[in-house]
Amino acid sequence: MQTKGQETRSHILQESRRLFTLQGFHNTSISAIIAATGVKKGNLYYHFPSKKELGLAVLIDARHEFFDILEQSMVGDGAAERILYSCNSIMTLMEETDFVGGCLFGNTALEMTDLSSRFGRVIRDVFSHWIRLIQEELEREETATERIKRLSPETMAIAIVAILEGGIMLSRVYQDKKSMEACIRSIEELIRNR
Amino acid sequence: MQTKGQETRSHILQESRRLFTLQGFHNTSISAIIAATGVKKGNLYYHFPSKKELGLAVLIDARHEFFDILEQSMVGDGAAERILYSCNSIMTLMEETDFVGGCLFGNTALEMTDLSSRFGRVIRDVFSHWIRLIQEELEREETATERIKRLSPETMAIAIVAILEGGIMLSRVYQDKKSMEACIRSIEELIRNR
Numbered sequence: 001m002q003t004k005g006q007e008t009r010s011h012i013l014q015e016s017r018r019l020f021t022l023q024g025f026h027n028t029s030i031s032a033i034i035a036a037t038g039v040k041k042g043n044l045y046y047h048f049p050s051k052k053e054l055g056l057a058v059l060i061d062a063r064h065e066f067f068d069i070l071e072q073s074m075v076g077d078g079a080a081e082r083i084l085y086s087c088n089s090i091m092t093l094m095e096e097t098d099f100v101g102g103c104l105f106g107n108t109a110l111e112m113t114d115l116s117s118r119f120g121r122v123i124r125d126v127f128s129h130w131i132r133l134i135q136e137e138l139e140r141e142e143t144a145t146e147r148i149k150r151l152s153p154e155t156m157a158i159a160i161v162a163i164l165e166g167g168i169m170l171s172r173v174y175q176d177k178k179s180m181e182a183c184i185r186s187i188e189e190l191i192r193n194r
Numbered sequence: 195m196q197t198k199g200q201e202t203r204s205h206i207l208q209e210s211r212r213l214f215t216l217q218g219f220h221n222t223s224i225s226a227i228i229a230a231t232g233v234k235k236g237n238l239y240y241h242f243p244s245k246k247e248l249g250l251a252v253l254i255d256a257r258h259e260f261f262d263i264l265e266q267s268m269v270g271d272g273a274a275e276r277i278l279y280s281c282n283s284i285m286t287l288m289e290e291t292d293f294v295g296g297c298l299f300g301n302t303a304l305e306m307t308d309l310s311s312r313f314g315r316v317i318r319d320v321f322s323h324w325i326r327l328i329q330e331e332l333e334r335e336e337t338a339t340e341r342i343k344r345l346s347p348e349t350m351a352i353a354i355v356a357i358l359e360g361g362i363m364l365s366r367v368y369q370d371k372k373s374m375e376a377c378i379r380s381i382e383e384l385i386r387n388r
Contacts, residue, residue: 027220110301159380162360186353
């Protein structure tokens with residue numbers, strides 16, 4: 001069971017993540033977080049001494065959750081099935097919020113990477129882990145397709161993550177799932193043995 | 195020849211674009227723009243009555259330039275060559291700034307699309323035009339490959355723009371061109387007649 005303090009911390013992290021995803025880190029003020037959580041300023045600063053520390057804690061918390069989602073979503077027989085199932089799971093997650101907000105890591109990557117080395121480190125870690133998981137799936141595939149041999153599993157894994165992130169961005173821009181569906185169809189085309 | 199007023203306006207647009215690309219719209223203050231341009235506050239507000247109007251003018255100016263770049267970069271024999279040449283031109287542009295800042299439209303898409311319908315309209319226009327140009331190239335191809343027939347030129351065009359935007363993001367995160375190169379290799383794989 002969570003203590004009262006742990007509950008407050010979780011509550012702050014959850015609401016801050018929602019706000020940062022929706023409107024960005026710089027555009028979310030501490031006052032907005034206080035208003036959204038109902039937590040007193042002193043209590044907020046007790047848990048997170050600065051907005052930057054809060055931002056990092058949100059990213060680290062989201063990273064933990066995302067790694068769980070990734071590992072649980074690699075379901076199916078063969079690399080292609082597992083990777084596509086995972087891509088579709090991510091699309092379903094994005095659809096739940098009607099593509100509003102998009103990907104917290106992608107957003108933060110564009111907003112913060114150049115600015116803070118600590119944010120950059122967490123973001124790089126998320127993308128590297130994600131690319132590695134897909135790469136390992138492709139390497140494990142017994143009947144490696146000609147295409148995988150030509151492209152190398154790493155190259156293909158980087159491209160798959162890029163397509164998904166680009167697809168999430170475009171689905172957000174157009175506020176429909178057509179772009180993400182087009183992206184997942186292209187990933188399928190890229191990895192299927194034809 | 196530009197008048198003094200036009201020169202000032204261009205100078206403000208140029209410096210603001212640099213700052214918005216580097217550190218985002220919300221994180222760039224009017225004071226920072228005044229400091230970077232050396233233009234007096236009253237003069238800045240004479241040309242752009244608010245930060246939002248300035249942001250929109252920067253996007254519209256950049257859109258104009260990007261459309262020119264796109265059209266000039268579709269060079270070569272056949273759709274595949276023209277699209278790949280264009281992708282490589284975009285990578286070269288990104289490399290010139292060592293991938294710092296990334297893509298202004300992608301960044302603004304993630305930062306502003308949900309928040310302002312006027313920003314959203316410009317961003318959608320940029321991506322729609324870009325997708326349409328690639329789609330038309332693929333449709334014009336006389337020897338349409340089996341893959342293009344399976345995927346539809348529109349689906350493939352959406353995926354190509356998504357891969358590039360994702361690739362720009364990853365190259366920015368890792369601060370090297372490896373990710374973008376992997377993405378362009380995968381685009382090649384996707385569109386070449388194999």
